[in-house]
Amino acid sequence: MLVLSESSIGILGLGLIGGSIARSLRHRFPTINLIAHDVSDTNTEIALKDKTIDACDTLENVAKGVDILILALPPLNNIEIIDKLPGLVNADTVITDVSSVKSAINIALNSTPTSFKRNFVLGHPLAGSEQSGYSASSSTLFYERNVILTPNENTSTRAVGTIHRLWHSIGANVIGMSVCEHDEMLAATSHLPHLLSYTLVNVLIKKNKGNDIFRYAAGGFADFSRLASSDPALWAEIFLTNASEIEAILDAYIKQLTNYKDLLLDKNKDSLAIEFAKAKTARKYFMEKHFSSQSSPENMAVTKNYVVNPSNRIKGSLRVPGDKSISHRAIILGSIAEGITTVRDFLEGEDTLNTLAAFREMGVTILGPSRGKVVIYGVGLRGLQKPRKPLNMGNSGTAMRLMAGILSAQSFNSILMGDESLSNRP
Amino acid sequence: MLVLSESSIGILGLGLIGGSIARSLRHRFPTINLIAHDVSDTNTEIALKDKTIDACDTLENVAKGVDILILALPPLNNIEIIDKLPGLVNADTVITDVSSVKSAINIALNSTPTSFKRNFVLGHPLAGSEQSGYSASSSTLFYERNVILTPNENTSTRAVGTIHRLWHSIGANVIGMSVCEHDEMLAATSHLPHLLSYTLVNVLIKKNKGNDIFRYAAGGFADFSRLASSDPALWAEIFLTNASEIEAILDAYIKQLTNYKDLLLDKNKDSLAIEFAKAKTARKYFMEKHFSSQSSPENMAVTKNYVVNPSNRIKGSLRVPGDKSISHRAIILGSIAEGITTVRDFLEGEDTLNTLAAFREMGVTILGPSRGKVVIYGVGLRGLQKPRKPLNMGNSGTAMRLMAGILSAQSFNSILMGDESLSNRP
Structure with missing residues (x-):
């Protein structure tokens, strides 16, 4: 290595x-x-x-x-x-x-x-x-x-x-x-907003003839136009090299915008308000879920450290029905295997996502879960990295027990954390 | 009063x-x-x-x-x-x-x-x-x-x-x-960005079926979607009550966006880069010009305080050719007059805008300048308010001398500031 x-x-x-x-x-x-x-x-x-x-x-x-x-x-x-x-x-x-x-x-x-x-x-x-x-x-x-x-x-x-x-x-x-997931996601969450921001500023420049429209623009506009300060030549390249994904999301955007214009001209206040409320709710969920660092120790409930004894090395090949307990094991085995492991019918839940996050923290590259598929680039049993922060097992007793076994065989120390209920379990 | x-x-x-x-x-x-x-x-x-x-x-x-x-x-x-x-x-x-x-x-x-x-x-x-x-x-x-x-x-x-x-x-x-200027400006710099933000989040929700597209969205998206957290019912009302202005700017926006889509599909990298560079430059200008508090004392060069002696009261009615010196006088006379003064052929320059800002700071409501027209809601000679901060006369000797005369007749103390060159003049 x-x-x-x-x-x-x-x-x-x-x-x-x-x-x-x-x-x-x-x-x-x-x-x-x-x-x-x-x-x-x-x-x-x-x-x-x-x-x-x-x-x-x-x-x-x-x-x-x-x-x-x-x-x-x-x-x-x-x-x-x-x-x-x-x-x-x-x-x-x-x-x-x-x-x-x-x-x-x-x-x-x-x-x-x-x-x-x-x-x-x-x-x-x-x-x-x-x-x-x-x-x-x-x-x-x-x-x-x-x-x-x-x-x-x-x-x-x-x-x-x-x-x-x-x-x-x-x-x-x-x-x-x-690759496809990446380009689709980036087109939607980064490339499109950049294009919208450049477009807004340019529409305002045209509108601005003889009338200083920017003069009294407020903070919302400043935020919204920030992306238009990005490197123009670089972004022109990014748009060209991701053209088909951007075209798809741009078409969807123009269509939606045209729908809202129709609601506006129909004076359909209620439908507009419902649409905006949907957006507000989704954005709130997004910010809470993905922009608060949920795995930071401050967000955890009561924590306890466990002293664990070494267990035997796990090795083998498995074909089993997909469930939560098996999903945990699939991640663990794939991570400490050497080579690429593909897991199908992965059960995506808070507990198994915690286990995924734990192995990512220990240096394992994991694709997905995407439509039940997870691909794990195993680092081998000696390849795990010392985690930089406590590993959060949430409410999962299965994960806590399995991880304790794996971690006890490593050369580094690590801390496992759980939520209040897990921390109180024997 | x-x-x-x-x-x-x-x-x-x-x-x-x-x-x-x-x-x-x-x-x-x-x-x-x-x-x-x-x-x-x-x-x-x-x-x-x-x-x-x-x-x-x-x-x-x-x-x-x-x-x-x-x-x-x-x-x-x-x-x-x-x-x-x-x-x-x-x-x-x-x-x-x-x-x-x-x-x-x-x-x-x-x-x-x-x-x-x-x-x-x-x-x-x-x-x-x-x-x-x-x-x-x-x-x-x-x-x-x-x-x-x-x-x-x-x-x-x-x-x-x-x-x-x-x-x-x-x-x-x-x-x-x-009223028209206000609604046109707000449609462009506030109402449209809100609509764009709501629309972006809703397009992503549709796109998001079975694939958590928000999960790895970066900070630019968070900024861009912030406006979508605004009160849905209130904003539905705002859109309806400013529908015609929003329709106009929305049409211009959709047209521009469609143009950019065509450039993208033509793989016209150079034209895209030029368009984005235009936006970047305009945004830079906007931020520097209107989002730095230019009139704050920290941004000033050397300052000096002058002790000024009272001058006579100025009163009268004027019809004069538009130039800088006359434009200063028009603002001053309009501000201390009782009633509404309309000034046409106003010479809009840094100096005269400084004088406008000074009277606004002293409680005078001034419309414009817009296409050479300025409307001043005079407060009367006794109606000026004590300014909350030093009044910046920039590089204008005319403004400094005239303002000194006006301010000396007031019941409050005030500080006049100029740039380095003006501060060194006798």
């Missing part, structure tokens, strides 16, 4: 994301060897001067001989370079990218040799800012933010595990999903 | 806005007599208990006998009540409302007697929150926020001056504009 602190990492592109990865790695592993390439001499000069990188070099030289190579260029440049890379990198170099679109990158990857493909883990940190460039980069950009990895059956678990540990080490939460 | 601290003020509706006005007035003028009406007994009970209001009563009893009556009900209720009010209020009661739409209120007002109309000042504070109700109200909601008044030629300068002083006393900046 690659030891990150002793590894050599190459970064192509020192913009906001590439620069922030470099700063984060330098901060976390002072001894790491970081080399970078950027078309802007200014970026690399500043990064050398502030000692974030050890050297800068040509794209070809950076790609040669590093343990991990990170493509942090705009999407079209990343695609271009994927063609050239197999001739440049070592056979065991693990590669990842950070693009906001994955299908387009994946298509480029498909025509590379299998030996190259297996080392390439498509990735995307859901972190950013409307600011751009190395000057806006920060060593804390990824702290507690989600990073999505979209490996497939061609990707080796070694490569997935390495990239998972890299993001984990700089504070990110790693989540797996399929 | 009505002394606010000794006056009796009635508020109809103790929601977020009505409640915040009540709390602000109570905080500023502990001795004021505040009575309120709300359909919710809970709201009035809490407001009585926390000593924000002195009494609650029926709508009719609140309207009777107060010096100032504030309509803080939803737009359609405000419209309904305007019919009844002329038979209820005293002849000299000054009335205002807080609705986000002004045309619909104005139409209702048009069929009231002239003697009632002249006392009614249409108003709208550009302050709010996606939260609603008395429990979300605060005594600082209007601090440093813009309040728009839309008086017309039927409105008395006495009524305009009274409502201006009321908002000024609780920290707001008062701006005048025409």
Whole structure:
């Protein structure tokens, strides 16, 4: 297993994301060897001067001989370079990218040799800012933010595990999903809002002839137009490379907007109010569910530490009916297996999602659950990482007992937490 | 002139806005007599208990006998009540409302007697929150926020001056504009963004079947959907009562969005990037120009205080060619005149806008400049208010000299500031 602190990492592109990865790695592993390439001499000069990188070099030289190579260029440049890379990198170099679109990158990857493909883990940190460039980069950009990895059956678990540990080490939460799911989700929750924001500002500019419409705009408008401050060239590329997903969601949006216009012209106050109430409720649910860090210790009820004794190693192959107890076991076995485990008919519930989250925290990349399917990139029994925070087992006695067994066999200490009811159980 | 601290003020509706006005007035003028009406007994009970209001009563009893009556009900209720009010209020009661739409209120007002109309000042504070109700109200909601008044030629300068002083006393900046300008601006910068936000969330709900699309949405989406948390029934009313303006801007928006979709499908990256760059630049300008408090002392260069000697009173009627020096004089004369002054061919520049801002700060309601037209609701020479902050004359020697003359005749002290160059002039 690659030891990150002793590894050599190459970064192509020192913009906001590439620069922030470099700063984060330098901060976390002072001894790491970081080399970078950027078309802007200014970026690399500043990064050398502030000692974030050890050297800068040509794209070809950076790609040669590093343990991990990170493509942090705009999407079209990343695609271009994927063609050239197999001739440049070592056979065991693990590669990842950070693009906001994955299908387009994946298509480029498909025509590379299998030996190259297996080392390439498509990735995307859901972190950013409307600011751009190395000057806006920060060593804390990824702290507690989600990073999505979209490996497939061609990707080796070694490569997935390495990239998972890299993001984990700089504070990110790693989540797996399929390329299609990623691009559909991003089109809806990020790409469309950006397009809506650019469009709003441009409509107002047209409206603004001789009449300073912005002058007394209030805070809501400021929030809403913030995304329109994002890098125009980068976003034009993102839209083009995810065009079909964006078109689909954009059509749905225009249709919905036209419906609401009709309700407005019909003076149908009640239907409008019902529609808006639906949105308000959904948004409230969204904010409570996903924007409060639910797994933080402050949100937990009474906690207790258990001293657990080692249990035997678990090994085998299973074909069992899907239920909660079996779903827990499926995650556990898949995580400590070596290789890719696909689980179908996974029972998705609060308890099993807690177990998933626990193994993600210990460095396992897990795709889904999506329509009952979960894909686990097992790290092997020795591959689990020390969790950075207590693992929350919620109300699940099954998970608590199974996890206690697994964790007792690890070389690191860990804390298991439960809700009030679980903590009071013997 | 009505002394606010000794006056009796009635508020109809103790929601977020009505409640915040009540709390602000109570905080500023502990001795004021505040009575309120709300359909919710809970709201009035809490407001009585926390000593924000002195009494609650029926709508009719609140309207009777107060010096100032504030309509803080939803737009359609405000419209309904305007019919009844002329038979209820005293002849000299000054009335205002807080609705986000002004045309619909104005139409209702048009069929009231002239003697009632002249006392009614249409108003709208550009302050709010996606939260609603008395429990979300605060005594600082209007601090440093813009309040728009839309008086017309039927409105008395006495009524305009009274409502201006009321908002000024609780920290707001008062701006005048025409009813049409207000509704067009609000449709573009507030109503449309709210509709876009509700629509986005509802499109995502539809998309979300069996696939938790919100789960990994990032911060940009949270910002963008914030407006969808606003009160659904209230916003349905706002949309209906400003339907024609919203329809116009919505059509422009859908057209622009469709254009961008075509650029996307044509893979026209350059045109998209140019469009987005236009939006980014406009937004940057907007934020710098209107969201930094440019008139705050910290942003000023070297400052100097001048001791000025009293000058003679200025009085008269002028018909002169439009230029900068004359534009300054027009604002000054209009502000200290009694009655409404309309200025045409106003030269709009940084200097003259500074002079406008200075008189607004001293309690004068000024509409425009809009296409060279400025309408000033003069408060009379004795009607100017002590400014809450130094008056910035920027780089204008003319303004500095004229203002020094005017201010020396006032009963209050005031500070005039200029930029570095002006401060160094003798």
